[in-house]
Amino acid sequence: xxxxxxxxxDRGGFVLDVDLQxxxxxxxxxxxxxxxxxxxxxxxxxxxxxxxxxxxVNGEIWQDDTARLFLPTHKRALxxxxxxxxxxxxLSARRNLEYGMxxxxxxxxxxxxxxxxxxxxxxxxxxxxxxSLSGGERQRVAIGRALLTSPRxxxxxxxxxxxxxxRKQEILPYLERLHDELEIPILYVSHAADEVARLADHxxxxxxxxxxxxxxxxxxxxxxxxxxxxxxxxxxxLDARVGERDxxxxxxxxxxxxxxxxxxxxxxxxxxxxxxxxxxxxxxxALEHHVRTSILNLLPGTVEAIADExxxxxxxxxxxxxxxxxxxxxxxxxAAALGLTPGMPVWLQIKAVALIG
Amino acid sequence: MTPEDLLAVWLTLKLAGTTTLILLIVATPLAWxxxxxxxxxxGPVAALVNLPLVLPPTVLGxxxxxVMGPHGPVGRFTETLGLGRLPFxxxxxxxxSVLFSLPFAVLPIQNAFAAMGERPMEVAATLRAGFRDRFxxxxxxxxxxxxxxxxxxxxxxxxxEFGVVLMLGGNIPGETQVVSVAIYNHVEAxxxxxxxxxxxxxxxxxxxxxxxxxxxxxxxxx
Numbered sequence: 001x002x003x004x005x006x007x008x009x010d011r012g013g014f015v016l017d018v019d020l021q022x023x024x025x026x027x028x029x030x031x032x033x034x035x036x037x038x039x040x041x042x043x044x045x046x047x048x049x050x051x052x053x054x055x056x057v058n059g060e061i062w063q064d065d066t067a068r069l070f071l072p073t074h075k076r077a078l079x080x081x082x083x084x085x086x087x088x089x090x091l092s093a094r095r096n097l098e099y100g101m102x103x104x105x106x107x108x109x110x111x112x113x114x115x116x117x118x119x120x121x122x123x124x125x126x127x128x129x130x131x132s133l134s135g136g137e138r139q140r141v142a143i144g145r146a147l148l149t150s151p152r153x154x155x156x157x158x159x160x161x162x163x164x165x166x167r168k169q170e171i172l173p174y175l176e177r178l179h180d181e182l183e184i185p186i187l188y189v190s191h192a193a194d195e196v197a198r199l200a201d202h203x204x205x206x207x208x209x210x211x212x213x214x215x216x217x218x219x220x221x222x223x224x225x226x227x228x229x230x231x232x233x234x235x236x237x238l239d240a241r242v243g244e245r246d247x248x249x250x251x252x253x254x255x256x257x258x259x260x261x262x263x264x265x266x267x268x269x270x271x272x273x274x275x276x277x278x279x280x281x282x283x284x285x286a287l288e289h290h291v292r293t294s295i296l297n298l299l300p301g302t303v304e305a306i307a308d309e310x311x312x313x314x315x316x317x318x319x320x321x322x323x324x325x326x327x328x329x330x331x332x333x334x335a336a337a338l339g340l341t342p343g344m345p346v347w348l349q350i351k352a353v354a355l356i357g
Numbered sequence: 358m359t360p361e362d363l364l365a366v367w368l369t370l371k372l373a374g375t376t377t378l379i380l381l382i383v384a385t386p387l388a389w390x391x392x393x394x395x396x397x398x399x400g401p402v403a404a405l406v407n408l409p410l411v412l413p414p415t416v417l418g419x420x421x422x423x424v425m426g427p428h429g430p431v432g433r434f435t436e437t438l439g440l441g442r443l444p445f446x447x448x449x450x451x452x453x454s455v456l457f458s459l460p461f462a463v464l465p466i467q468n469a470f471a472a473m474g475e476r477p478m479e480v481a482a483t484l485r486a487g488f489r490d491r492f493x494x495x496x497x498x499x500x501x502x503x504x505x506x507x508x509x510x511x512x513x514x515x516x517x518e519f520g521v522v523l524m525l526g527g528n529i530p531g532e533t534q535v536v537s538v539a540i541y542n543h544v545e546a547x548x549x550x551x552x553x554x555x556x557x558x559x560x561x562x563x564x565x566x567x568x569x570x571x572x573x574x575x576x577x578x579x
Contacts, residue, residue: 046483047482048479048482048483072482072487073479073482073483074481074482074485074486074487074491075485078483079483080483082476082480086476086480088481088495088498088499089499090498090499090501099484099486099494100485103484103485103486103490146483146484149485
């Protein structure tokens, strides 16, 4: 189960040159700055644009120039969610949802309507016209419409970028449910690191039309040599599980492969699986175990690597905590003063941990 | 109104109806092509389509008369097909009217297709709709206001034409004598009363057409 996409496109000044092997399940984030070719890649996969290359989606070949094969978009079993909600203005939400479904032979429909309505919380919107829906509602209907074609792959082109923060927060949980409950691989184009951290299992980082990094999310984010500038968004994402909850201080303990962390109690029950994100700027490094400190989360680890950051004053330090890499951002001066070198035991002081999903 | 005048009114409506119907079939693909193409031919074709906007109708009528006449290429073609000659027949008028009103049908539809952008058709393609399917299920409904304008304008413009008819059709009652020509006849014969009746009717008709266009434009595009 995988998606193989190989393209070479030269469009006067912009060159896209990729050869990607992407996971055939879960969410793969296609990540990179604007102009890096993310949307172009997605449009090529959808057949909306054309460039010489090869495309295979979970065993089905959609484009192979050596065999002169190019399936037109409407013959590709894909779902596409565009940046702006693109509902048909002349059709009600219900008829929008049915538009693609009706065009798929009934024996190939694997995603039932009521499941989609339930998953996206749009059952009460069916008789409304698109113009009377909010931006978030429209985008949910558009996602549902794509899902109802029972696609082999769901392509999402920055589906949240046209929405304000509140609408984003409204939709993100629905996207997480898609991820958890449907077995449809999703290619998710985004330039927002927080969305990627929250939703993705795999990541393909594009820059200037080339894939500069690809792999599982946690491993890729922990790479210090990631050639895209994340700035304040550098950090790691860890899978964890909620443990005990401390009612007095409103804290919850979450455990991950390398240890445990105290986080703000968000009401999740014990045993619940969560994803946590630790930004490098929230992690500092100490040589000793400070007891008298306001910082709750102190973890022992071993320095694995030190790398330059984009700003010359700053360095990134990757520390192995019980097999799990965590990245800290320190000044080069501090790194030198502490004499940090690979193999050295250190204590990480983690100031903030974000529970995401 | 004399039976002859009634016949002229009926003929005018028949001509305008037939012309509008044919125009919808001809103008829709033309409008789509003009709205979408990046071909170098776009400029020349658009200019050709819009030529009747600036040409005196007599010029168009004159050339059509030559082309469709016994020595013209179209004339010889229709004769070998056994259809006879088109000038001075109802169908000759239809051909002239279609060409004369072409820009009035093409422009509103073309604008509606252009305003729609590429996105709706792309979305429909990702929802498994082939070209013909998505054209009729998405592009045409979204361009509905353009189609309505095109119908009203093409019909009204055909009702109002005079020069092309006179050059190409002459003045045969029941065959080519339309209202505008009948009015001309009444005035020539100094029968102002009969002219008033028809002319007043045309004024009222034109007013209603423009009023309905205005209402159409004010309604939000569906």
